[in-house]
Amino acid sequence: xxxxxxxxxxxxxxxxxxxxxxxxxxxxxxxxxxxxxxxxxxxxxxxxxxxxxxxxxxxxxxxxxxxxxxxxxxxxxxxxxxxxxxxxxxxxxxxxxxxxxxxxxxxxxxxxxxxxxxxxxxxxxxxxxxxxxxxxxxxxxxxxxxxxxxxxxxxxxxxxxxxxxxxxxxxxxxxxxxxxxxxxxxxxxxxxxxxxxxxxxxxxxxxxxxxxxxxxxxxxxxxxxxxxxxxxxxxxxxxxxxxxxxxxxxxxxxxxxxxxxxxxxxxxxxxxxxxxxxxxxxxxxxxxxxxxxxxxxxxxxxxxxxxxxxxxxxxxxxxxxxxxxxxxxxxxxxxxxx
Numbered sequence: 001x002x003x004x005x006x007x008x009x010x011x012x013x014x015x016x017x018x019x020x021x022x023x024x025x026x027x028x029x030x031x032x033x034x035x036x037x038x039x040x041x042x043x044x045x046x047x048x049x050x051x052x053x054x055x056x057x058x059x060x061x062x063x064x065x066x067x068x069x070x071x072x073x074x075x076x077x078x079x080x081x082x083x084x085x086x087x088x089x090x091x092x093x094x095x096x097x098x099x100x101x102x103x104x105x106x107x108x109x110x111x112x113x114x115x116x117x118x119x120x121x122x123x124x125x126x127x128x129x130x131x132x133x134x135x136x137x138x139x140x141x142x143x144x145x146x147x148x149x150x151x152x153x154x155x156x157x158x159x160x161x162x163x164x165x166x167x168x169x170x171x172x173x174x175x176x177x178x179x180x181x182x183x184x185x186x187x188x189x190x191x192x193x194x195x196x197x198x199x200x201x202x203x204x205x206x207x208x209x210x211x212x213x214x215x216x217x218x219x220x221x222x223x224x225x226x227x228x229x230x231x232x233x234x235x236x237x238x239x240x241x242x243x244x245x246x247x248x249x250x251x252x253x254x255x256x257x258x259x260x261x262x263x264x265x266x267x268x269x270x271x272x273x274x275x276x277x278x279x280x281x282x283x284x285x286x287x288x289x290x291x292x293x294x295x296x297x298x299x300x301x302x303x304x305x306x307x308x309x310x311x312x313x314x315x316x317x318x319x320x321x322x323x324x325x326x327x328x329x330x331x332x333x334x335x336x337x338x
């Protein structure tokens with residue numbers, strides 16, 4: 001923001017996403033990159049060398065020198081990493097999902113409110129150019145169909161494969177859950193789910209059908225065992241059809257008019273969604289520091305919690321279904337999943 005002092009920021013967790021947080025903060029005209037921390041020191045040193053960043057031996061020392069931090073550790077460590085930062089009075093952007101458990105997410109939101117700090121969740125698809133367009137046409141939505149398919153993540157020495165510490169619902173589908181909740185302003189009436197583990201110890205492919213009290217319905221499919229990656233979101237309204245391909249940054253609109261159907265191809269401006277997410281977080285913190293009133297980022301902790309609650313409901317329904325029909329799957333150890 002103009003005439004605002006640069007925000008002192010740091011990153012905890014320097015894996016695939018944390019590396020990009022560090023890179024983009026270092027490039028931001030609105031941030032002063034203080035440094036990074038990772039429990040795996042070699043990983044942090046590699047990123048530090050790559051971008052010329054200071055590597056801290058202790059997260060406490062990094063946090064003490066920052067106004068705000070990104071947390072990009074595995075999801076099952078989000079709460080234990082984030083809550084101490086919030087209690088230090090630090091503003092935090094935590095990667096999605098907000099946490100692996102609902103009680104942890106609630107505790108995180110409570111800590112943020114108690115300490116009057118900005119708390120955001122990294123649902124980066126909210127900053128995708130496709131969503132910019134979709135939000136303009138959210139009214140009169142009747143049916144949503146989303147596919148988010150990815151290959152099984154590669155192994156990591158001494159750690160579970162990236163994302164497999166949680167199910168594919170929390171790993172991938174939660175992006176589309178958040179988008180659906182943004183598009184449909186109504187309570188959920190019913191959820192039907194089928195989901196099974198394939199290569200990991202939790203669900204690797206899931207289909208969820210969400211019925212809302214206003215009649216809208218959403219069908220979401222997420223897989224991390226696909227050979228053909230896809231990120232597609234389609235919206236059917238009472239007089240139009242909108243198809244957006246997040247991966248290709250291309251969209252198409254079919255709209256009914258007096259002459260029949262009119263087609264419009266939507267060319268979406270390329271932009272770095274993660275960079276916009278970080279700048280949105282920085283701006284929220286700067287405004288908060290300027291006037292003492294907490295300004296929410298585009299995706300607040302409360303919104304991250306709401307998406308998690310739906311995700312956990314989907315997981316629970318998948319497991320209930322499997323139990324009802326006698327579908328048994330082994331629970332693998334982290335070593336077996338590596």
